[in-house]
Structures are given as structure tokens and as C-alpha cells.
Amino acid sequence: MRASFDLSLYLVLDPVQCGGHDAALAVARAALDGGATLVQLRAPEWHKRAWFDLARELLPITRARGVPFVINDHVDVALAVGADGVHIGQRDLPADVARRLLGPDALIGLSVSNLDETADAETLAGVIDYLGAGPVYATPTKTDASTPCGIDGLAEIRAATRFPTVAIGGIQAHNAAEVMRAKPAGLAVVSAICKAADPREAAAALRASIARART
Amino acid sequence: MRASFDLSLYLVLDPVQCGGHDAALAVARAALDGGATLVQLRAPEWHKRAWFDLARELLPITRARGVPFVINDHVDVALAVGADGVHIGQRDLPADVARRLLGPDALIGLSVSNLDETADAETLAGVIDYLGAGPVYATPTKTDASTPCGIDGLAEIRAATRFPTVAIGGIQAHNAAEVMRAKPAGLAVVSAICKAADPREAAAALRASIARART
Numbered sequence: 503m504r505a506s507f508d509l510s511l512y513l514v515l516d517p518v519q520c521g522g523h524d525a526a527l528a529v530a531r532a533a534l535d536g537g538a539t540l541v542q543l544r545a546p547e548w549h550k551r552a553w554f555d556l557a558r559e560l561l562p563i564t565r566a567r568g569v570p571f572v573i574n575d576h577v578d579v580a581l582a583v584g585a586d587g588v589h590i591g592q593r594d595l596p597a598d599v600a601r602r603l604l605g606p607d608a609l610i611g612l613s614v615s616n617l618d619e620t621a622d623a624e625t626l627a628g629v630i631d632y633l634g635a636g637p638v639y640a641t642p643t644k645t646d647a648s649t650p651c652g653i654d655g656l657a658e659i660r661a662a663t664r665f666p667t668v669a670i671g672g673i674q675a676h677n678a679a680e681v682m683r684a685k686p687a688g689l690a691v692v693s694a695i696c697k698a699a700d701p702r703e704a705a706a707a708l709r710a711s712i713a714r715a716r717t
Numbered sequence: 718m719r720a721s722f723d724l725s726l727y728l729v730l731d732p733v734q735c736g737g738h739d740a741a742l743a744v745a746r747a748a749l750d751g752g753a754t755l756v757q758l759r760a761p762e763w764h765k766r767a768w769f770d771l772a773r774e775l776l777p778i779t780r781a782r783g784v785p786f787v788i789n790d791h792v793d794v795a796l797a798v799g800a801d802g803v804h805i806g807q808r809d810l811p812a813d814v815a816r817r818l819l820g821p822d823a824l825i826g827l828s829v830s831n832l833d834e835t836a837d838a839e840t841l842a843g844v845i846d847y848l849g850a851g852p853v854y855a856t857p858t859k860t861d862a863s864t865p866c867g868i869d870g871l872a873e874i875r876a877a878t879r880f881p882t883v884a885i886g887g888i889q890a891h892n893a894a895e896v897m898r899a900k901p902a903g904l905a906v907v908s909a910i911c912k913a914a915d916p917r918e919a920a921a922a923l924r925a926s927i928a929r930a931r932t
Contacts, residue, residue: 549806549808549809550790550808550809550810551807551808551809551810551811552808554810554811554814575765576791576793577793577796577797578791578792578793578796578810578818579810581792581793581818582792582810582814582817582818591764592766593764593765593766593767594764594765594766595765595766595769595793595794595797596766596769599769599797602797603793603796603797
């Protein structure tokens, strides 16, 4: 279990959406400058060598800011580069297996999309650190995603779990305040930063929106 | 490095070609009855949970026959189930990283398709155990495969390496004898067994063909 982490503005870095390896590094730096509090690498179209090459360049960037860096799905890539943890989905390796492979200090997040998956996750105390709940809205980023849970579904998941919960799925500047009404621990975004004309500015605007919603 | 292994008849088990999880277990058992000497699990279309569920059922089957069981690409799945090793391609995790994660006793194979990749592999003494050379022929199994190297290319690769080399790519009963003329350590097959009406018989016929070619 990770001693401390901040889910407020959780960047899911998709290097294809960013425009490739070098562009992804630039987006990560800019997003951290703008206030991203956690970075996840997710590159479903990429071979693992490309994940490895990018992940080992991202790690010192996130380390320099004291922000955790996790790998989507691939526990082996996380181990290979010494990342801070993984984020796994319902069809990835089981959470207890990931914990066994990564050790007690890793940060492990699990995606849930409904109350059944949330109830299952509740049995994983000591195994996982947080939940990713969604998709809140329909999103073109993840073509195999579950049915959107909406704001009400997000609020139900949050109320049903002891774990801090980051909302994900179709979250953009224009709907961030609405999502925050369900009181998640934070917002996870992909295209809202990866495809932004100014990723630093996009991250800063989201952070401001999150801060306003909490007051 | 694996103390001993036999590349003679190397089954690349594709559970989708077999017809699913249960069918893949049946094909593996039948192929081992027919004389397969090594089993690799390769399911590029599958999520990792399905790999994990199948791999942990395959391992006791291969262990009972004393045949090594390796995982294609996913070092984390190999670690999760305690498989005997991995087979990696040029775009997977680097071989030295896989060796570091899997430890000194794992069996690690590397795909090469030309003399440049073979020359690179020659620097990996102590890291990898064998080469997979191919595709020998064009094959519909692996849609992103390199240009076929042919029998002459296979012979060149074999002559350029100190590693035992298993030929792969489009190998079927009707061309097995032709491939063996390049004197590989063995033949790797996918559809020739996974799609066979009688996988045990298909494996036995290939073993017989390999034995004849060696006399």
C-alpha cells in the first residue's frame, strides 16, 4: 500500500493521443507543471518495448515532482522500470496477483464500473489502494469500455466503497464541476490533457475547477 | 538458463485457433500425447486475465509430462503462474530485462527474422536460451510478422548463431521435411496442431517427419 497519494488530477497519458513518444514526454511535463497529481501510462496500441522505452523516461520526470507514476495493466513493465505501481482493469491480472508481484509498497488501482464490481473490490482491503470508477460518460478513448455509470452511478459507487475513488470517462473541462458534485477523490482525464492545445493550461484549469468544487 | 530443453516439436498454443479455453487444454494434452516437446501460450487477442486463467491450468499438464511451458511476451503472466519462461519478440521487453525479472533458471527464447537480428542476439549469451527463426513461410497466424525468410534464410540464421534454433512460420505436415533440410533444432507450429482435426495424430505425424529428416 502506498503511504500517500493524491488522486485530485489523475493524468492517463496516452502517447498515441499525444502524438508519439517525445510528445508524450512533453505533455507529461506540462501536465505536471499545471498541477497533475498522478500519472498513468496507457498505450493499448503499443508493443511492450515502446511502453518500456517511454516509461523509463517518464519515471524520472514524475519522481522529480514527487508524483506517483503507474502503468496500466502491464505489471511486467512496472517491474522493469521500477514504476510506483499499476492500474488494473477487471480483465487484467487479478489484483492479489499484482500485489504479490509488485510487493507491499506499490500503488495499485482497480477499475470498477458498477456496484457488483465495487462490492468485489471491497474484499480487497490491503490489496488495492484506490478505485477508478467509470466510465462516467461515454468516451471514444476506450472502445471496449463498460456502459457509462453517469453522475448518479459514480455517487453510488463512491458511497459503497471505503477506497478513495477517482472518476474517469469522458471528463473534460466543461463537465468537471458536474462530476465533482458526486464527491470523488479526484478526476482522471485522457484527451482533456493529451489532446489539449496547451496541456499545462488544461491541467491548471482542471485543478482550479476541482478546487472550486471542493469549497 | 534452462538446464535442458528439447525444441523438436514446439507447440505454440493459440487458444482462439483451438476454439477457446477448454478446447486449448484438450489440444495441449493431445499434442503432448502425440510428442510435443515444449508448449508456448500465445493469445494476442485475449485480455491478461484469460491468459492467467488458462496458463495456470496448462502448467500442471506440461509439468506432468516434464515438458517446459513458456508464455509469449507477458513476463508478468509467466511470473504470476510460475511458468518455465517466456518467448519474446523484437518489440517485447528487452531480453536482458526479461532475464532480470524471471531469474537465472528461466527458459527464454527470442524471435529473429533476419541476420541483423541474429547478430544482435549473439550478444545475449547468458541471457537467452534459444532462437525462434522465421517466419519461414508466409502465415495468416501472425498478421504483423516480418517478411518470410524462406528455407535459405533459415539456414543462414542457423549458421550464424550459437543458439539452438526452432523454425516457425507456416510450418505444416506437408512442408516439415523441407524445413528440416535447413537443420533447425526443431519445428514450431501453431495451426498445424491447434486447427488439426486430431491434434494428437498431427503432433505424432510431425514428430515422425522430424525423426525421418534427422536420419
